[in-house]
Amino acid sequence: MGLNEVLSEIDNGLEDAMTRLFDLLKIRSISTDPAYKAETRDAAEWMVKELQSLGFEAELRPTPGHPMVVAHHRGEGPRLLFYGHYDVQPVDPLELWTTPPFEPQIEDTPKGRVIRGRGASDDKGQLMTFIEACRAYKAVNGTLPGNLTIFLEGEEESGSPSLIPFMKENAEELTCDLALICDTSMVAPGVPSIAGSLRGMLKDEFTLHGPRIDLHSGHYGGPALNPLREISKLVASLHDDQGRVAVEGFYEGVHEVPQEQIEAWKTCGFDEEEYLSSVGMSEPHGEAGYSALVQQWARPTLEINGLWGGYQGAGSKTVIPAEAHCKITCRLVGDMDPAHVRKVLRKHIEDRLPTDARITWDNDLDGAPAAVMNTDRPEFEAARLALSDEWDREAVITGMGGSIPIAYYFKSILGMDAMLIGFANDDDAIHSPNEKYDVKSFHKGIRSWARILDRIAK
Amino acid sequence: MGLNEVLSEIDNGLEDAMTRLFDLLKIRSISTDPAYKAETRDAAEWMVKELQSLGFEAELRPTPGHPMVVAHHRGEGPRLLFYGHYDVQPVDPLELWTTPPFEPQIEDTPKGRVIRGRGASDDKGQLMTFIEACRAYKAVNGTLPGNLTIFLEGEEESGSPSLIPFMKENAEELTCDLALICDTSMVAPGVPSIAGSLRGMLKDEFTLHGPRIDLHSGHYGGPALNPLREISKLVASLHDDQGRVAVEGFYEGVHEVPQEQIEAWKTCGFDEEEYLSSVGMSEPHGEAGYSALVQQWARPTLEINGLWGGYQGAGSKTVIPAEAHCKITCRLVGDMDPAHVRKVLRKHIEDRLPTDARITWDNDLDGAPAAVMNTDRPEFEAARLALSDEWDREAVITGMGGSIPIAYYFKSILGMDAMLIGFANDDDAIHSPNEKYDVKSFHKGIRSWARILDRIAK
Numbered sequence: 001m002g003l004n005e006v007l008s009e010i011d012n013g014l015e016d017a018m019t020r021l022f023d024l025l026k027i028r029s030i031s032t033d034p035a036y037k038a039e040t041r042d043a044a045e046w047m048v049k050e051l052q053s054l055g056f057e058a059e060l061r062p063t064p065g066h067p068m069v070v071a072h073h074r075g076e077g078p079r080l081l082f083y084g085h086y087d088v089q090p091v092d093p094l095e096l097w098t099t100p101p102f103e104p105q106i107e108d109t110p111k112g113r114v115i116r117g118r119g120a121s122d123d124k125g126q127l128m129t130f131i132e133a134c135r136a137y138k139a140v141n142g143t144l145p146g147n148l149t150i151f152l153e154g155e156e157e158s159g160s161p162s163l164i165p166f167m168k169e170n171a172e173e174l175t176c177d178l179a180l181i182c183d184t185s186m187v188a189p190g191v192p193s194i195a196g197s198l199r200g201m202l203k204d205e206f207t208l209h210g211p212r213i214d215l216h217s218g219h220y221g222g223p224a225l226n227p228l229r230e231i232s233k234l235v236a237s238l239h240d241d242q243g244r245v246a247v248e249g250f251y252e253g254v255h256e257v258p259q260e261q262i263e264a265w266k267t268c269g270f271d272e273e274e275y276l277s278s279v280g281m282s283e284p285h286g287e288a289g290y291s292a293l294v295q296q297w298a299r300p301t302l303e304i305n306g307l308w309g310g311y312q313g314a315g316s317k318t319v320i321p322a323e324a325h326c327k328i329t330c331r332l333v334g335d336m337d338p339a340h341v342r343k344v345l346r347k348h349i350e351d352r353l354p355t356d357a358r359i360t361w362d363n364d365l366d367g368a369p370a371a372v373m374n375t376d377r378p379e380f381e382a383a384r385l386a387l388s389d390e391w392d393r394e395a396v397i398t399g400m401g402g403s404i405p406i407a408y409y410f411k412s413i414l415g416m417d418a419m420l421i422g423f424a425n426d427d428d429a430i431h432s433p434n435e436k437y438d439v440k441s442f443h444k445g446i447r448s449w450a451r452i453l454d455r456i457a458k
Numbered sequence: 459m460g461l462n463e464v465l466s467e468i469d470n471g472l473e474d475a476m477t478r479l480f481d482l483l484k485i486r487s488i489s490t491d492p493a494y495k496a497e498t499r500d501a502a503e504w505m506v507k508e509l510q511s512l513g514f515e516a517e518l519r520p521t522p523g524h525p526m527v528v529a530h531h532r533g534e535g536p537r538l539l540f541y542g543h544y545d546v547q548p549v550d551p552l553e554l555w556t557t558p559p560f561e562p563q564i565e566d567t568p569k570g571r572v573i574r575g576r577g578a579s580d581d582k583g584q585l586m587t588f589i590e591a592c593r594a595y596k597a598v599n600g601t602l603p604g605n606l607t608i609f610l611e612g613e614e615e616s617g618s619p620s621l622i623p624f625m626k627e628n629a630e631e632l633t634c635d636l637a638l639i640c641d642t643s644m645v646a647p648g649v650p651s652i653a654g655s656l657r658g659m660l661k662d663e664f665t666l667h668g669p670r671i672d673l674h675s676g677h678y679g680g681p682a683l684n685p686l687r688e689i690s691k692l693v694a695s696l697h698d699d700q701g702r703v704a705v706e707g708f709y710e711g712v713h714e715v716p717q718e719q720i721e722a723w724k725t726c727g728f729d730e731e732e733y734l735s736s737v738g739m740s741e742p743h744g745e746a747g748y749s750a751l752v753q754q755w756a757r758p759t760l761e762i763n764g765l766w767g768g769y770q771g772a773g774s775k776t777v778i779p780a781e782a783h784c785k786i787t788c789r790l791v792g793d794m795d796p797a798h799v800r801k802v803l804r805k806h807i808e809d810r811l812p813t814d815a816r817i818t819w820d821n822d823l824d825g826a827p828a829a830v831m832n833t834d835r836p837e838f839e840a841a842r843l844a845l846s847d848e849w850d851r852e853a854v855i856t857g858m859g860g861s862i863p864i865a866y867y868f869k870s871i872l873g874m875d876a877m878l879i880g881f882a883n884d885d886d887a888i889h890s891p892n893e894k895y896d897v898k899s900f901h902k903g904i905r906s907w908a909r910i911l912d913r914i915a916k
Contacts (some may be wrong), residue, residue: 032773090775093672116678158773185677199676203774212738214551214890217761218657218860220653221789222744224737228762229697237691279682280670281814286680295680303675304686305777305875306768311785313548315490315616316661317825318787318861319763321890327769328775331679365774401677403776431777432672 297399755857
């Protein structure tokens with residue numbers, strides 16, 4: 001029995017597959033918020049049961065944080081590890097959701113049917129494409145495909161604090177010939193994409209302290225240092241008027257993108273105008289002189305993800321607050337070193353502190369360098385052909401603006417290459433209100449994995 | 459019977475007076491937060507009962523917002539109106555309070571005994587000094603002093619939206635020879651102070667809108683406009699590097715302080731070093747070239763009271779938010795026109811908007827010009843002598859950094875001068891966590907009013 005039967009099985013079982021996905025989407029596994037610790041574990045247990053029902057030797061593996069899910073199936077062929085994460089992003093601002101984030105539903109939209117809900121795309125919907133491919137294969141062939149290890153974490157959206165120690169402690173068990181990861185998007189709707197590189201990430205956060213206590217702006221407005229004004233000056237100083245990061249030493253390790261690469265990307269199906277206009281932008285706002293695609297795939301960024309201080313409630317409050325807060329993430333490319341970026345960023349801020357202000361840093365935030373894939377491996381060619389068959393369109397090797405530290409760790413800790421193939425779209429609103437996953441992505445994603453496993457096995 | 463008996467009555471009744479104040483402080487009358495609407499009304503009703511028990515014709519007077527309290531006692535002599543407010547500021551950040559804000563208590567501190575709790579100073583403690591003076595007078599003389607009207611509002615901390623219409627509708631009833639207001643502080647501990655001028659206030663608030671939705675900083679970090687970076691640039695543009703407001707036209711109507719006034723203030727007991735160091739400042743941070751006292755009393759300000767956007771929760775979130783928010787208040791002096799200041803402020807912001815950003819303004823926020831008192835009236839001299847007797851120290855005519863729009867409205871709407879005398883201290887932490895009122899301020903404040911009423915009656 002062969003591929004065609006598996007693909008038919010997938011088509012016939014699509015509704016059941018979506019029902020299973022909905023069960024998973026209903027679990028509020030927000031890993032970054034301690035309030036959801038128990039439900040995050042529930043999601044892990046749901047995955048274990050699911051994998052056991054498919055014949056995997058699956059178990060929950062404790063960590064100091066959220067548990068890992070590890071499952072094995074010993075079979076023929078190259079040893080493959082599939083990685084995904086069962087945790088999701090927070091849902092605020094909740095009031096902007098048109099449907100409850102954890103009550104998934106199918107919606108008909110002008111662009112087709114979508115699965116709406118937190119995690120529908122990132123990463124529950126994507127990881128289930130691989131699991132459902134395995135289910136269909138087994139239904140047809142009576143056994144799971146090849147020699148598989150499934151490795152799911154529950155801390156991807158909160159910096160993966162337990163990941164490195166766990167991989168080191170279980171290196172032998174987790175080291176396979178190749179890692180498969182389904183947590184990325186397609187360069188354009190309908191254009192199958194394999195990630196050639198991923199940006200790294202550096203997270204930092206600081207509090208600027210001014211007056212000893214909150215002050216009345218009538219008694220102290222004028223004479224007192226206002227932390228909200230000072231933090232604004234500091235944030236404004238981080239970029240120049242060309243959108244370039246103004247932190248001295250920030251660009252160390254950044255390599256200009258080769259012209260032939262830029263040329264190749266021009267035919268990859270990326271629609272800059274659609275990419276920008278879909279979110280209300282009329283022009284790229286990053287470093288002047290680079291296209292939106294290059295800004296996203298191949299240039300580093302320093303972004304403010306949270307900024308706050310003072311009164312945020314209803315009405316007005318004449319307060320000069322004692323402190324102000326700022327959350328920062330940098331996207332890293334090439335050979336940028338997260339530790340170096342953190343050092344120069346902190347120096348930039350501290351060198352600009354006014355009298356009577358002081359800074360405290362959050363030292364619990366991590367970082368990871370960029371990752372460049374080994375696209376010369378035969379599995380990449382096999383995947384490229386499999387994807388081209390499924391999508392009737394040449395698959396492309398793309399850059400990726402996101403950061404998936406796991407790809408870097410697989411290489412640095414286990415010496416294992418990774419191949420990232422995902423079916424998300426840029427308008428999935430992952431990390432935003434009203435996250436969705438196209439039913440087409442889910443359906444053809446499952447079919448794509450069936451084809452990829454089939455080709456790699458050959 | 460005379461003043462000395464009244465003063466003894468005040469001394470003997472102090473503990474009971476504090477018990478009554480505590481009952482009032484326990485009522486969470488936060489007027490700016492709709493969640494406390496009912497309790498704000500409770501405070502008004504408490505005041506009505508209190509005033510009726512003293513023999514006033516007192517009643518609750520409805521408004522579209524929180525009710526007014528109006529009470530009359532027809533007697534001999536000049537007709538005096540006493541104004542205060544029974545509402546209080548919000549209590550956030552709650553975690554910085556060392557005692558529950560609405561569970562008042564007496565604390566022994568190195569600087570003496572204090573009454574700790576929200577509203578202890580602003581304005582419940584202060585307004586009760588006048589009420590308790592009336593109570594002692596009646597206990598000794600069997601009747602209330604002179605010809606009194608008590609007028610208390612419950613919206614002072616939320617912009618007094620109902621005040622002007624109410625005063626216009628009840629102009630005849632409220633127009634007296636002079637208004638007495640107890641909502642100000644002493645220039646230095648133990649230095650009795652009469653306000654010669656008050657700064658005005660202009661409130662505004664805007665939201666900066668960027669991307670259509672919250673974005674993932676991996677997919678859009680770089681190409682997307684980040685509202686947190688843009689709002690920081692806008693806020694940073696509001697002042698120059700000399701601490702001067704950089705908004706064109708802002709200083710229209712500002713008059714330089716006469717040198718002789720500056721000289722006079724030098725002997726008023728204001729301790730700049732203590733004023734700054736008590737809140738952790740080593741130097742004045744307002745306009746260069748002006749002392750902290752002049753910056754506070756006689757110069758305008760543009761302060762940020764709230765600034766926020768993006769993720770503020772635990773951990774990290776790689777989001778580029780769709781919007782960012784900013785709350786602003788300006789303190790006005792001289793002949794500055796709030797409407798003009800709002801116009802030039804908004805123009806400054808809108809002139810600096812980048813492509814793909816738009817601004818929405820909160821149009822429900824009010825403003826009032828500065829107020830200059832008619833200190834030539836005989837009541838000011840009477841009060842100066844009465845205060846000097848009580849505090850064994852020459853009373854001083856000061857400036858005031860705060861804004862009490864009522865003083866301006868009494869003059870513009872009722873043609874009535876106001877005399878502001880308060881017993882708060884700059885370290886009372888009004889509008890901040892751990893607000894307090896010195897027991898000495900409460901006790902000698904009551905005695906001061908008894909002396910002032912006695913002298914004005916003569």
